[in-house]
Amino acid sequence: xxxxxxxxxxxxxxxxxxxxxxxxGQGPLVVLVGAPMHAAHFAPxxxxxxxxxxxxxxxxxxxxxxxxxxxxxxxxxxxxxDDLARLLTHLGAESAAVFGSSGGAVTALALAAAxxxxxxxxxxxxxxxxxxxxxxxARDAAVEDIIATYVAGDVAGAxxxxxxxxxxxxxxxEESSDGPAEAPAEPDPQQVADERFWFLHExxxxxxxxxxxxxxxxxxALVVVGIGKESAGQLCDRASTALATxxxxxxxxxxxxxxxxxxxxxxxxxxxxxxxxxx
Numbered sequence: 001x002x003x004x005x006x007x008x009x010x011x012x013x014x015x016x017x018x019x020x021x022x023x024x025g026q027g028p029l030v031v032l033v034g035a036p037m038h039a040a041h042f043a044p045x046x047x048x049x050x051x052x053x054x055x056x057x058x059x060x061x062x063x064x065x066x067x068x069x070x071x072x073x074x075x076x077x078x079x080x081x082d083d084l085a086r087l088l089t090h091l092g093a094e095s096a097a098v099f100g101s102s103g104g105a106v107t108a109l110a111l112a113a114a115x116x117x118x119x120x121x122x123x124x125x126x127x128x129x130x131x132x133x134x135x136x137x138a139r140d141a142a143v144e145d146i147i148a149t150y151v152a153g154d155v156a157g158a159x160x161x162x163x164x165x166x167x168x169x170x171x172x173x174e175e176s177s178d179g180p181a182e183a184p185a186e187p188d189p190q191q192v193a194d195e196r197f198w199f200l201h202e203x204x205x206x207x208x209x210x211x212x213x214x215x216x217x218x219x220x221a222l223v224v225v226g227i228g229k230e231s232a233g234q235l236c237d238r239a240s241t242a243l244a245t246x247x248x249x250x251x252x253x254x255x256x257x258x259x260x261x262x263x264x265x266x267x268x269x270x271x272x273x274x275x276x277x278x279x
Contacts, residue, residue, distance in 0.1 A: 033060070036060065228254050
């Protein structure tokens with residue numbers, strides 16, 4: 001374990017992986033978790049929350065600095081939940097508030113279901129839960145098509161199908177005729193590896209996870225379902241709304257869209273701090 005400025009960086013060996021984690025700040029413990037997004041994506045938000053919280057971030061198993069003993073092993077929400085429970089034990093924390101976004105929201109829900117004693121509050125921000133949608137079989141088929149497109153070597157096509165399936169607007173690119181086009185930058189090898197792990201070993205298990213509604217509804221943890229104000233009509237908006245309905249609660253709205261915590265941490269942090277305080 002080492003300290004970098006105000007960040008404590010460490011690693012934890014678990015039965016089939018080595019987990020990278022970071023700790024900042026002082027105060028009530030809050031965990032920020034994603035999948036496939038890792039600790040670096042949460043760092044700006046973690047820095048802001050560290051003013052009045054102890055903040056734990058981690059790279060999910062198989063991603064970035066969290067290595068697997070078997071690189072071909074699939075990542076499931078259950079395994080990632082067990083990882084979080086082991087990290088909390090390692091840090092001497094009995095329980096924590098957990099903010100998870102996208103696949104990380106699925107991880108957080110799995111943690112509350114499997115290890116209810118370790119969680120005070122779960123803020124599940126836009127979990128992609130196909131099983132709660134009206135057409136789960138069609139959504140599963142879409143995921144399989146995305147994976148097959150990636151395996152066939154069409155990475156751009158796989159991402160385009162991913163965005164279309166999620167109902168996220170495709171980015172617009174401005175064309176310029178001023179001078180020759182710049183050569184594309186050489187892709188970062190770690191980013192390529194993380195992308196490959198997401199398509200081949202993480203996406204399927206994350207989107208097919210079936211939440212235990214009874215366990216979540218009757219467990220000791222408060223489950224807050226978060227939706228971005230700019231996510232209306234998207235797959236994760238619909239899945240989150242269905243989850244809130246199943247739990248008998250109302251969604252809690254956050255500024256921005258699906259990855260607003262990374263796109264605009266300064267705008268996201270006050271709302272997250274407010275929700276943490278109210279819960």
